[in-house]
Amino acid sequence: MSNLDHNILMLFQKEPYTELSTTEIISIIQKNQHDKLQLIIDDKYSSNDAVKQAKFEKKKLQRQLLYHLNKLVDSGLLKVSKTSPKGQKYFVLGIDSGERVYIDKHNRMHQHISKPNLPHIPLGEHERSGVVAKYEKEDWLGKVNSIFLESNMFTNLREISDIIELCFQNINDCVCLHNFETLVAEHDIEDVVRFLTNLNTNCQDFDKASSCSITLKNVINDDKFIELLQKHLKIKNPKINFIFNVSKEDINTKLFENIIELLSSNHQDFFIRNNDVSNVPYFMGNAGPYTIDQKDWQHYKQEFKDKLYGFVISQATLLLDMNKLFSKRKDTESFAKIIKKLMFVFNESNDAQRMLSRQLFPELFKLDKEKGDFLIFSRNLVRLWNYGWKNPDFDRDFLIEYLEIGFKMVKEFSKYQEIVYKCSGMPTRMSIALASAYRDSVQSVFTSPNFLKFKIRSITDLQKPENKETMAVKEKLSDLLDGGDMMSFYRSGTFDTKSLKNEIQYIFNHFKLPFFRYNFGEVKDQNITLEKFM
Numbered sequence: 001m002s003n004l005d006h007n008i009l010m011l012f013q014k015e016p017y018t019e020l021s022t023t024e025i026i027s028i029i030q031k032n033q034h035d036k037l038q039l040i041i042d043d044k045y046s047s048n049d050a051v052k053q054a055k056f057e058k059k060k061l062q063r064q065l066l067y068h069l070n071k072l073v074d075s076g077l078l079k080v081s082k083t084s085p086k087g088q089k090y091f092v093l094g095i096d097s098g099e100r101v102y103i104d105k106h107n108r109m110h111q112h113i114s115k116p117n118l119p120h121i122p123l124g125e126h127e128r129s130g131v132v133a134k135y136e137k138e139d140w141l142g143k144v145n146s147i148f149l150e151s152n153m154f155t156n157l158r159e160i161s162d163i164i165e166l167c168f169q170n171i172n173d174c175v176c177l178h179n180f181e182t183l184v185a186e187h188d189i190e191d192v193v194r195f196l197t198n199l200n201t202n203c204q205d206f207d208k209a210s211s212c213s214i215t216l217k218n219v220i221n222d223d224k225f226i227e228l229l230q231k232h233l234k235i236k237n238p239k240i241n242f243i244f245n246v247s248k249e250d251i252n253t254k255l256f257e258n259i260i261e262l263l264s265s266n267h268q269d270f271f272i273r274n275n276d277v278s279n280v281p282y283f284m285g286n287a288g289p290y291t292i293d294q295k296d297w298q299h300y301k302q303e304f305k306d307k308l309y310g311f312v313i314s315q316a317t318l319l320l321d322m323n324k325l326f327s328k329r330k331d332t333e334s335f336a337k338i339i340k341k342l343m344f345v346f347n348e349s350n351d352a353q354r355m356l357s358r359q360l361f362p363e364l365f366k367l368d369k370e371k372g373d374f375l376i377f378s379r380n381l382v383r384l385w386n387y388g389w390k391n392p393d394f395d396r397d398f399l400i401e402y403l404e405i406g407f408k409m410v411k412e413f414s415k416y417q418e419i420v421y422k423c424s425g426m427p428t429r430m431s432i433a434l435a436s437a438y439r440d441s442v443q444s445v446f447t448s449p450n451f452l453k454f455k456i457r458s459i460t461d462l463q464k465p466e467n468k469e470t471m472a473v474k475e476k477l478s479d480l481l482d483g484g485d486m487m488s489f490y491r492s493g494t495f496d497t498k499s500l501k502n503e504i505q506y507i508f509n510h511f512k513l514p515f516f517r518y519n520f521g522e523v524k525d526q527n528i529t530l531e532k533f534m
Contacts, residue, residue: 004029004068009077012093014138021090026065033061118142118356121348123318126338131324133445135287135317135383136172141349142360143172144378145314146290147367148281152182153309157195163309164199166363168206174285176243176313180212184228185220193231196240203239211283215245215275222255229259233266241284247275248508257497263520264491264500270518271486272504278514282484287317288383288438289484289515293431296377304376310367312378314483316349318342319437321446323386335402336409339382343413346380346432354428375429381483382410383437389477390451396473403480406434433483455522457493459503462510471511478514487516491523 007029011020026034040046040054069091072078079094118141126132134140147167154160160183167175177183184192203210219225229242250256263270273282280297283290290313292300300311320342325334353360354375367374387403388394410432417430439449454470461467474487491500500518507513 002068004065005072008068008072012078012091020092021088022062022066022069023088025069025091026061030061030065034058037061118360119348119352121345121352123345124341126341129324130445131321131338132342133319133321133442135319135441139172140316141352143170144312144353144361144364144375145171145173145287145317145381146283146285146312147171147175147310147364148283148292148313149175149177149310149367150305150308151177151179153306157183157187157191161195161198163366164210165202166366167310168202168208170361170364171208173287173314173317174209174211174283174290176211176213176281176283176290178213178281179215179218180242181214181219181225184225189224189228189231192228196232197235200235200237200239204237207286209239209241209285211241211243211271211285213243213245213273213281213283216250216253216255217247219255222253222258225255226258226262229262233262233268238268241269241271243271243273243281243283245273245275248505251501251505251508257501260497260500263518264523267520267523270520271515272517273515274508274513276508277512280514282486282515284438284486286438287319287381287441288436289486290314290435291482291484291515292377293379293433293482300377308368308374311374311376312364314381315353315375315378316346317381317383318345319383319385319442319446321385321442322388323447323450330398332398332402332405336405339406339409342382343410343432347417347430350380350428350430378429379431379433379483381433381435382406383435383441383483384481385437385442385446386450387436388451389436389474390454390470392452400473400476400480403434403477407480407482410434434481435483436481436485453490454488455490455492456503457491458495458499459506462503462506468510471513475512478512485515487513488519489516490519490521493523495523 008025011025011028037054037058040050041058046054066089069078069089073080073091073094076094078091081090081092083089121141123132123134127134135145136143147170149160149163149167151160154163160177164175183195187195199210202208232238232240232242244259246256260270262268271282271284278291278294280292280294292313300308304311320338322335325338328334357375358365361374364374368376388396388399414431418428421428421430454467456462471487478485478487504518507516
């Protein structure tokens with residue numbers, strides 16, 4: 001199968017029920033060439049010869065695309081849905097609902113296209129009014145959100161690359177590579193760099209995110225790791241986040257200093273999980289932060305560690321715009337009412353995904369060859385947007401009050417539903433959690449952000465009473481938003497490595513924040529005193 005055939009099918013796989021014209025397909029699949037030619041045609045200063053040549057090249061593109069479209073029609077993968085009066089053809093997927101067809105790109109990357117039979121689960125007036133939205137609506141039930149992979153379970157980089165490609169076909173957000181430092185220790189730097197480069201390319205192609213979780217105390221060769229990070233940061237348009245699991249004693253190490261210098265000088269986010277507060281994995285997706293329930297993590301380590309290649313962290317996500325909800329009625333009753341609605345929606349979706357798991361996710365059974373229970377620790381997430389955090393006009397007591405109500409509701413509902421399942425002879429997992437939403441996941445459907453960035457220029461900003469109070473609130477939110485939450489510090493001004501280390505040490509000593517990041521995007525004139533290395 002050619003690249004063009006493959007790209008056409010992947011376009012339809014994103015929206016299995018869409019109908020696209022030849023022109024629409026060209027404008028997406030061959031966007032760069034199409035836009036360049038169209039620019040010449042539309043430019044009034046283009047010469048007649050240039051316009052004539054551009055039109056000729058555009059028709060050539062159309063003929064080339066039609067050749068490939070007709071091949072796919074002949075194979076039954078596509079079909080012509082209609083032809084316009086001017087002769088333009090429209091195409092849809094030619095396979096039936098519930099049918100799954102495997103395609104092969106360059107005899108290496110195996111993918112499938114499908115139209116699964118899924119129940120229609122409406123959100124009613126809340127969806128119509130823009131208060132609630134399904135994350136990745138087209139794939140809301142047909143794919144899971146995120147998958148956790150154990151790096152040390154794989155014998156080589158090729159094996160883990162194949163599993164990640166398999167995961168990308170079954171997720172709508174991200175994967176996490178846990179214990180990534182083991183891959184660095186066991187393979188040559190150039191091989192790991194090549195692995196990360198290919199992973200980043202696939203993230204871009206599939207519009208997915210990846211996180212590499214690294215425990216600093218387990219890094220065997222500091223120089224090797226820094227060299228890898230240095231080379232990785234040269235990758236353009238990075239879609240891979242490095243999550244550093246850090247303890248207090250790690251902060252004063254040379255490795256930590258070198259990481260600060262590299263990330264800050266490249267204006268890359270520094271993601272830190274505080275090992276002294278939490279031992280559960282945290283990672284980032286396009287939808288927002290993810291984490292694992294503490295009890296589930298203990299269960300996994302006791303019963304499943306070294307037995308699973310990985311498992312699903314989150315199945316389905318509903319996004320909730322609190323600003324829009326509270327603009328109509330700002331009280332705990334309105335919040336409780338909508339949470340109740342979403343819980344019953346998840347009850348239906350959870351049943352569908354688990355009952356149809358062999359139909360929907362046959363490849364994911366490879367994550368657990370013994371039992372195939374890759375959904376054993378999976379949760380459903382209600383991600384909150386514009387929920388009052390860092391909004392100076394929002395009552396913080398009310399913020400904590402309504403989130404505590406939501407937290408209690410989803411926990412009690414999940415527990416009750418699991419009891420019902422067990423009494424019915426179906427020991428089925430049902431778990432819902434609250435989490436925070438990331439801007440990228442809501443910008444096209446929800447209200448603009450109405451909160452302030454937490455900016456710091458020095459440690460004195462962290463010591464201000466009002467900022468101490470803000471972070472004390474965040475500590476409580478981290479417990480309530482236990483599906484995934486993160487504190488962001490936007491660092492500006494100039495600094496040296498020692499001052500930044502002192503700031504992070506201060507955060508570790510005074511605040512119980514399990515997961516936070518330093519954003520260096522606003523640092524303009526850095527004064528890093530660490531001498532250059534490597």
